[in-house]
Amino acid sequence: MKLTRAFSLCLALAVTPFVGVASAASEPGDQLKQKLSDTLGIEVISMADSPIPGLYQAITNRGVLYVSKDGSKLLHGNLYDLNQGMKNLTEAALAGPRLEMLKSFEDKMLVYKAKNEKHVVTVFTDITCGYCRKLHNQMQEYNDLGITVRYLAYPRQGVPSPNAEEMEAVWCAKDPHKAMDDAKAGKSIKMAKCDANIPGQYQLGMSFGINGTPALILEDGSLIPGYQPPKDLLNNLESRSL
Secondary structure, eight states, X not given: OOHHHHHHHOSBOXXXXXXXXXXXXXXXXXXXXXXXXXXXXXXEEEEEEOSSTTEEEEEEBTEEEEXXXXXXXXXXXXXXXGXXXXXXXXXXXXXXXXXXXXXXXXXXXXXEOOTTOOEEEEEEEOXXXXXXXXXXXXXXXHXXXXXXXXXXXXXXXXXXXHHHHHXXXXXXXXXXXXXXXXXXXXXOOOOOOOSXXXXXXXXXXHHTTOOSSSEEEOTTSXXXXXXXXXXXXXXXXXXXXX
């Protein structure tokens, strides 16, 4: 069963309960990882107790899931703490793993480095996205404010797709930065192939809970969906560093 189909049908999914007694305390979690992988076709990156007793929190390549410890119920969605001003616990759970997972893609990033760097923001982008183009057109303003922008690819048509091929052409161009400038100006790009791992970049974005562009990952691992004007982004970053 495809994950998207499963989640569109319902938020609570009954799965086959476990049979037998676990031989070790960690075994139910291991069994759940395998069951989620087999049933939904996803990769479970980590699993731990959730803030709700009786539920595991599974970080997967499609975001965060909550699974009952007997393996019979599954929830997909954001979990909020009413006692902490509606803090999004699901988003908070992803912050640390996002930063760790980004490290393995640093060699694939197209970086627009600020001369007097104060902050670093990773942006999942699509060359056909209007607000991505708006952000790119203001790159000098971000850089002048001390914000370094690191691009990763998130082709909105998915992979494989013509959109993904065009983004690969940008990453694989002799001058990727010029190719990005041209692509976001609506110019055609000469097709090229290399080890850009556009599918991997796209899957990384999906695992972060991204479903549109631009999507910004801040220095603390927080996700901001959508465009942020340069000064607004700086204020956001500065407020988090206080």
